[in-house]
Amino acid sequence: MSKAVNVVLKKCLNLKKDERILIVTDSKLYNLAMEFFWHAAKISKTVKLVTMPIPNVNGTEPPKGIAEEMLKYDVEILITTKSLSHTNARINASKKGARVVTMPGITKQILKRTIDIDYDNLQRLHKRLADIVDKGKKVIITTKSGTNLSFSIKGRKAYGRDTGLFRKKGSFGNLPTGEIFIAPVEKTANGVYIVDASFAGIGKLRGKLELHVKNGFVDEIKGKDAKKLENLLNPFGKKARNVAEFGIGTNSKARITGNILEDEKVVGTCHIALGNNIGFGGKVSIPLHLDGIIKNPTIVIDNKKIMDYGKFLV
Numbered sequence: 327m328s329k330a331v332n333v334v335l336k337k338c339l340n341l342k343k344d345e346r347i348l349i350v351t352d353s354k355l356y357n358l359a360m361e362f363f364w365h366a367a368k369i370s371k372t373v374k375l376v377t378m379p380i381p382n383v384n385g386t387e388p389p390k391g392i393a394e395e396m397l398k399y400d401v402e403i404l405i406t407t408k409s410l411s412h413t414n415a416r417i418n419a420s421k422k423g424a425r426v427v428t429m430p431g432i433t434k435q436i437l438k439r440t441i442d443i444d445y446d447n448l449q450r451l452h453k454r455l456a457d458i459v460d461k462g463k464k465v466i467i468t469t470k471s472g473t474n475l476s477f478s479i480k481g482r483k484a485y486g487r488d489t490g491l492f493r494k495k496g497s498f499g500n501l502p503t504g505e506i507f508i509a510p511v512e513k514t515a516n517g518v519y520i521v522d523a524s525f526a527g528i529g530k531l532r533g534k535l536e537l538h539v540k541n542g543f544v545d546e547i548k549g550k551d552a553k554k555l556e557n558l559l560n561p562f563g564k565k566a567r568n569v570a571e572f573g574i575g576t577n578s579k580a581r582i583t584g585n586i587l588e589d590e591k592v593v594g595t596c597h598i599a600l601g602n603n604i605g606f607g608g609k610v611s612i613p614l615h616l617d618g619i620i621k622n623p624t625i626v627i628d629n630k631k632i633m634d635y636g637k638f639l640v
Contacts, residue, residue, distance in 0.1 A: 330437040456506050467625055469620060519539070523595060530583075569600065596625060
């Protein structure tokens with residue numbers, strides 16, 4: 327644990343003695359957050375840990391007091407059961423200049439397995455992928471299980487170039503690192519995609535989930551866990567069904583566990599998220615962001631095949 331925690335603090339965040347660091351957590355992850363607190367206190371003179379209630383879904387805003395506290399620190403680690411990555415509180419903290427790392431649902435096992443990696447090698451892969459995605463206009467994803475989904479990314483920019491090294495003012499990402507992601511242009515996604523690994527809010531799936539997409543929104547869901555997903559989406563209306571994110575996993579040490587934080591980083595997968603994308607170039611802002619993991623996709627960007635049945639071609 328000590329090695330992984332120090333990689334986060336020293337290598338990923340480059341925490342300095344004169345920097346103020348805030349750790350946000352909840353009752354479920356409090357003990358793990360305290361590991362970070364004690365190690366951070368050996369580096370920084372100003373370390374604070376605050377706890378918040380556990381909300382029902384990813385993307386729920388933290389209490390007002392915590393959101394205000396997040397505007398006062400140089401470095402922030404958000405170790406919470408539900409993700410704060412796409413909240414206004416996190417976005418505002420980043421705009422204020424804080425270097426923010428989120429680790430929703432992190433476990434000791436994930437920390438030990440996926441944090442101590444070759445960041446330099448990963449950075450080279452991320453640059454190659456991000457350069458292609460940045461210039462791209464149209465994405466087509468297919469799989470043997472029946473996925474055939476297309477959407478525009480014209481004018482949108484890839485996220486993930488930091489590759490887990492959040493050393494610049496205002497930089498943000500989650501750990502473990504290992505994804506290049508982008509917000510598809512709203513209302514351009516059409517087709518069907520088959521989620522066959524896991525889904526945020528559900529975990530590992532009992533069977534494949536088949537999601538039909540029309541003009542940027544999921545309009546039909548089939549599969550054993552369809553009702554569970556519908557129950558997560560319905561309270562937030564049509565915007566919850568927005569095709570919000572397309573991401574590609576790149577961390578060779580990550581594996582499918584049912585924990586989306588790790589699952590979306592697995593090499594040989596991509597993911598499609600629904601709901602909020604305001605924090606990474608999109609236009610939809612709701613308190614919900616749910617990723618679905620797709621195994622062994624073939625990915626084509628502007629007629630250039632970058633992945634073939636889960637194997638990188640770049």
